[in-house]
Each structure stands twice: as structure tokens, then as C-alpha cells.
Amino acid sequence: MSSHDQIAALHFELPPVPAPIGTFRNVLQVGNILYVSGQGPLDRNGVLYKGKVGRDVSVEAAYEHARLTGLNILSVLSAHLGDLARVKQFVKLQGFVNATDDFADHPRVINGCSDLLVEVFGGRGIHARTSIGVASLPNNITVEIEAIVEIFSEGKSHG
Template sequence: MVAAGESRSGNAEQRLQELGIQLPDAPTPLGSYVEAVQTGRLLFLSGMLPIADHKPKYVGRVGAELDGDAARDAAYTTALNALATARQYLGSLNRVTRVVRLGVFIATSGDFFDQPRVADGASDLFREVFGREKLPVRLVLGVASLPLGVPIELEVILEVT
């Protein structure tokens, strides 16, 4: 039997260790907002960006200044920030019982159409950490621009104990 907050191969914190993933420090707000708000069993994360040391790690539009592989890595980096934020708020990722929703906003040139593959950079990390059975519903959108000129912004909603 799988306990709440655990994937079939172990809990989320153990999976991070098994995968050799060290989470970055949780990002701090870049404006007048908080990074996470819990209501009931849902934890809402503010828009997550590919930020490192309080500045963008990636800048540019996908299909113009960045290719799909760089954008996929930016999505992965952004998902790491989301996990770091959730861990900081919850104390442990083992409290996550499900990733409910993942919104992936991708700044693109008008002729880039591989947004789902870019979004998989984030989805695949969540699958590896929490298990396939906890994958979220997902919305992927190409947009004209995002804050600070970054290529990716994630919206994440988690169910927690």
C-alpha cells in the first residue's frame, strides 16, 4: 500500500535523493505578493519563473532567441523552483498528495508550435518526483512576453495533507 504523499518507489524526498536532485533555495518575491498560499488542502504557488540568485537564468522567446531544448531546460529549472517553494512552505514534499494543475506559459515567436514538448520539462520532473499517478491536468499556452523577459512561467496547484 502506498502512503499519502508517496510515489510507488518511495516518498518524494527519497525520490529527490535517488535522482540526485538538490533543490535550489526557494525564490523570493520580486514584487508585492507571497510565493505560496494554502486554502484547505490546496497549495497555490505564485507564478514560478526560471530564476537563480534573484535574477533570470534564461531570457528570450522560444523559437527566436532560445531553441526548444533550452526552453525545456528552463521549464525544468522553473519546476525545481516550484518544488523548492513548496518544500519551504510545507516543510517536506512528502506532504504533497497530488499535483492538481500545471499551467505552462511559454513566451514564443509566432512560428514556434512545439509548446507541449517544452512543457514536458516541468511535467517530467513532477512525474519523476511524485509518480505518474500524481501527474496534474495541464494547460500550455504560447504568449507574447513574460515578466523579466523569461521564456517560461509556471502556475502550480498542489493538494497537500
């Protein structure tokens, strides 16, 4: 089953590629490595999920926001590559949680994105990861996640 078929089987749809909110690219390719800039929980209707996890937003809701952020990462990758089958493996995620000072469940939140990647890509979705809490994020979003991805050379892919 292709990655796009797997996304559909999970009852997800890739959102439109979000526009960068500053002077940067959504993705930069260096050889066979892609660096995906931090993405946030923006849904296909343009709703951006905001708030402080541990005060305004529950761990369960923030987990879903991280899943949505993962879909935005996949949208960026799909637009850049044309075919998600070119993803060889996810190398690393760095996840930021807009959290209260005493919040300690950052890994549970960022698992939303990690779990999605494994559901879509199987073993190719397993990655190294950092998940940290921060005092604030742009536009007061709940989570921001960036990714490093290795791809197959042009013309090669994983079916």
C-alpha cells in the same frame, strides 16, 4: 523512497526559494489546496534564463528551463510544507512560454516540468495542464509555470 531522496537520485538539488518580484506570495494555502504563484527558470546561482523560444532559445533548452522551473516550484512547496511527503497530488499546472508568433511546441516545452513531477512523485505528479505561448514574460524569462497542489492534512503524509 522519499521525494527528497528521489530528487537527489535524479541528481537534482532544490534551489533556494526565489523571492517574489511583486506584491504577492509564492504560495497561498486554502484548506488542503496550495496555489503556487508563477515561478521561472532561476538556478541556484541566481542565473535567470531569458529569451524568446523559437528564436533565441531552442525547444530542448526551454524544456530544461521548464524542469528548472519545476525545481523552483518544489523549493517553494518544501519551504511551505516542511516535507514534500505532504503532497497528495499535483492538480494542475499552467505553463507560459515566451515564444515567437509562429511557435507551436508549447506542450513539449512545459513537458520539462511535467516530466520532472512524474519522475519525483510518480502517479501523484500527474496533473491537468495548460500550456500557452505569450508575447513576453517578466524579465524576459523563457517560461513561467504556476501550480495547484492538493496536500494531506497536517500530520498525514505519503511515505
